[in-house]
Amino acid sequence: MIELVQMEVIDKRFPGVHALKGVDFSLRAGEVHALMGENGAGKSTLMKCLSGVYQPDGGRILVDGSEVALPSPRAAQDLGIGIIHQELALMRDLTVAQNIWIGREPRLSFGRIDERRQNADAAAIFAGMNVAMDPRAPVGSLTIARQQMVEIAKALSYRSRVLIMDEPTAALNDSEIAELFTIIRKLRAEGVGIVYISHKMDEIREISDRVTVMRDGEHVGTVEAADTPISKIITMMVGRELTDEAVTVPDLTIAETALEVRNLGRGRDLQKIGFSLKKGEILGFAGLMGAGRTELARAIFGAEPPDQGEIIVHGKPAKICTPADAVRLGIGYLSEDRKHYGLALGMDVRANIALASLPRYADRLGRIDEKQLAVIARDYIGRLAIRTPHDRQEVRLLSGGNQQKVVIAKWLLRDCDILIFDEPTRGIDVGAKAEIYRLLNDLAAQGKAIIVISSELPEVLRLSHRIAVMCEGRLTGILPGGASQEQIMALATQREDIAVSQTAGEIKWT
Amino acid sequence: MDLKQARRGAAQQKLLAFASLIVLIVGFSLASPNFFQVSNIMAILQATSVNGVLAIGVTLIIITGGIDLSIGTLMTFCAVMTGVVLTWAGMPLPVGVLTAIATGAICGLISGTFVAKMKIPPFIATLGMMLMLKGLSLIVTGTRPIYFNDTPGFTTIAQGSLIGRLVPAFPVPNGVLILFIVAGLVAWILGRTVLGRYTFALGSNEEAVRLSGVNTDAWKMAIYALAGGICGIAGLLIASRLNSAQPALGLGYELEAIAAVVIGGTSLAGGRGTVLGTLIGALIMSVLTNGLRVMSVAPEWQTVVTGAIIVIAVYADQLRRGKVG
Amino acid sequence: MDLKQARRGAAQQKLLAFASLIVLIVGFSLASPNFFQVSNIMAILQATSVNGVLAIGVTLIIITGGIDLSIGTLMTFCAVMTGVVLTWAGMPLPVGVLTAIATGAICGLISGTFVAKMKIPPFIATLGMMLMLKGLSLIVTGTRPIYFNDTPGFTTIAQGSLIGRLVPAFPVPNGVLILFIVAGLVAWILGRTVLGRYTFALGSNEEAVRLSGVNTDAWKMAIYALAGGICGIAGLLIASRLNSAQPALGLGYELEAIAAVVIGGTSLAGGRGTVLGTLIGALIMSVLTNGLRVMSVAPEWQTVVTGAIIVIAVYADQLRRGKVG
């Protein structure tokens, strides 16, 4: 049987990095082929070779059994190969529809664009995806999750024979993931070959037919998904077994309150939010996409100050107008959008890790103690297993997951008393995820107060001592740790017009 | 619903962008009775025409995230080539018009090739062009102006008034008419056509456009060529106004045009911008210069006041957009 | 190991960055026996000093992703204020030196405030400053130059030669010494200090820096003030060379300085840049101008050749970095 795509002994080097070491990969028509591996294993690089973004240094690529040259993304598209890139490749100043149809605009005479048809076509795609999206909204104004939906819609619009999805669900919530899977199943039935990259193990189980695992730029093995247990795949990926721990809720009755938020609000995005957070506590925030969790975090952190309400830090009312104020008070915020809000991509790993703590490592003349920073950077690179040739590598050259680890390292080094992590494990592999969970638990044990916002319910459940749930800019309830998924979902979908009756755990309504 | 609100907001914003301009006009009218006279208003419009056309051309390039420093000397070079064709070779007027536009487009294409194919930063590519064209204009003309005395009707290109013939009360010079036609055309291109779409897309995220399979290099070159052609029109206008091609002219015009673009709200980072904004920016600058002159402000104070008002106008704009807390 | 390799690569690159410069120098030396003479080399260095210092100042701002058009007229304004203090008020020399630097720093701080606090795009903020300072220099002086005849030793700031006294064979003028001291200092600030680190970080991703809890506005203002202070030094140099503060000078110097920065490989998009590159860029420009003059190339051809060589030099640089396929 002729494979739809056959990649043979693909080799790719970057300065200082041997990213692909003779990797084989094949894709059949009508299958979902999961590509797994730790951060920096070479998954994205392999797929960029297949989609014409990179030219491999060695090996060959066959489509329908004949060797092809892929000198440009255009060439790949012409062969029916479409890709959703891990790092969103969108034009922020253009609208949703304009982004989707870029390069293939429906034209009228004189090079005019048929804007109406373009919008209608885009709307049709979103209708097919079961997503409510205005095709005329500028992409820059969307949250990262919704931008991800745009990327998916764009990839679907190509009607490709080969569809590569590089972590399409990293920013998505369970319900959106479910919608996406419906689409994927439909495409599979139509005979489309799909390469699916994800770090979410449960998804692999659910959607994939075959699984290929990569490690350190090498092909480890390809197995049938149906008869391979997840633990086996994990072992193939990380070379060891991982044990999954359950959350243990510590007794915090005598602990001091670190942060208290009262009646916080801003316009319609955030309404009358109140909660408190104790030292040593991990408070999880759950909610659907657009519930306002990010907005809340940004409001507390002073990135976009609230219109009303009080924030009390360590028992004292605080006035937080800028992030600098927040950090001075010992509050740190790890953004969900690392590319735009987390990293100075053109700077090296060391500088990024130090970015929030520089003055601490400088003398009175402002001289930076580079030696010490180097030691620290290497320490974090080791502890978080950041895959980089050295600590002076530019961050933009790291794989997505490794970039995320750099942002985490930045906030760990800053050593804040109150830490807000917004989607901290986005794009991070299972091994490293376990490591980060352990780190968060340790921090809590040291008496730090931690907020974790996550769209992955298992993550919220695995970490949180208490679980706050938001819906449409309101805090609909706070559940105790270990609550069931159903309880959370009930609160997450509690619309404003439905009277608030059910409460679980302590809820502050003001 | 939300979208409608947003649209209404945007429209209001555009209307408000006139605010600084209106304030200036009202202020000067109150300060001097000679300011708000038909002939002076026409003089202001006429003074806007060349800078306005240049600014519209460079708006295109700035939206792609680039910059063009050669527009001033390119304008001159186009004027010179027109002089060569019309006065020295004695060709008929339409050939001269075509020469100006073609010269501009070709030089723009060369700049575009430097930028797109040779990956030379736009600043350097067009700085090089600026110097080369400056020298070439002097070399071609032998450093002397070329006069258009032998081409009847040449001065009417900018100085005549088609509108004035129809409506004698509004003797809008043709140069201004041409400015508005160019503005309309470019606004249409930007808003409705594929070229315009790619202009914005390139400035927004060039890599993403390339990854979408678009031949970004070719489009970029097309945009530079278009901008060059527009500089050619500016060359015609200035030549017609001065009834001569002045080979030493042009240096410094790029700064003025870029200033008009930026005052008009287009970001030098690329990805956004409007022709209307540029037009308003250019008008603000010429109203300011003319008004201060009519008020007989001492020239050294004119510069100070111009600088201050530019800063204030843009600050007001930022306040309005809610960018400043 | 990998790191070492990377470092060696970077070092090689830096060495190679001299390539265009070396090619130019060798070329001119072969073309004219009068070019490679101690006195002419000193003249080239001296000619680099003012532009070089300005370029180093604006390098800082360009790395933050900004631009400063006011450097030329600010330099003049600093010279004028020094004249006011030294000649009109008869203060001693060190007060004059301090005045120049302080004036520059204060004006830089004002530009920085426009940019950081009032969110005015740097292009407009500094364009406004440029015009205001231009006018102010004329107003303060009453459009007359201020001479430094009453301040003994003022001309030695740029024209004397400390090194020449020690090593008579190398009469490096003090102006050049000052250029290199400024270069070393700024390179140190950029490479080793918190201020330098934030300069790069602001240009790389300002929002990320702000969300790291850094008071970005304050740092940005500090950077503009530092750059302004450096313009003050340039003002001292030019005043010392001309033994006078010429109020009408300065316009156009900004473009030359920015060109040196960009030729030196600093990106106008911000986030990257080196002082060494800027220095080389400034040297390329003055070697080019001087060499063409020494070769007695006709002035109009000088501009053409300069434009072409700038483009070629940067293209060679892009080839070397493997940016062009």
Next chain:
Amino acid sequence: QDKMLVPLISKGFQHQFWQAVKAGADKAGEELGVTVTFEGPDNESQVDKQMDMLSAALANKPAAIGFAALDSQAAIPLLRQAQEANIPVIAFDSGVDSDIPVATAATDNVAAAALAADKMAELIGDEGKVAVVAHDQTSRTGVDRSEGFVNRMKEAHPKVEIVAIEYGGGDHLKSTEITKALLAAHPDMKGIFGTNEGSAIGVVNGVRELGAQGITIVGYDSGKAQTDAIREGLMAGAITQNPVGIGYETVRAAVAAAKGETVEPVIDTGFYWYDQSNIDDPEIAAVLYD
């Protein structure tokens, strides 16, 4: 507003020379009781900027206008507009090729530069290499002065070789660098002519910085730096026009024309050679400015 308004549109305003013209114009304005305004573009290539200034001046309905044309042809439509509005135009500094101006108060730059050439030749012994550092390659004054100098040399002093004409835009620093490059290229250079104040001072600076000996410098216009250089002996001498006189005569003629009196069509304000020997003569001192 009963006072007469007489705007002067010049070729510049920042240079000392133009300030001296302005001073003369202001003096006449005071004496005759009229309001004088003075304006000009930043440099002499900005022909169209000057047009805009002229039209703004016309908008104020002046009694008469003084105009130093950067390009006479280009100004004709506006001058015609002035004529139609019965606003008399007085040309100053250099003539306007048209019959619209009722009078012209100007210096004969060609003749003045020729005098500079004669003096230069005399000072260097009628042979050797000479260079020109000019302020502008295209403006009337720039062309007249450099060509006047060069042509006179060719005609009357064939053994003097003009080795280079460079243009420094009247910028002191650029002219300094040019001079240094010229001296590097021609170590046997005998003399340099600077065609305006900025160029001449630049030449003096360049020679001083290099410490070159035996270079004969001839300048143009005055200003403190130039008069100092002449007193010190660094500069051999210079041509001076009578800028104060130009300004004064322009306004005087403008007022006369506005009142309908007849005015002399050509007012030659003259030029002078000055050097160490006559710099303090009252006749010379009166036309120098600093």
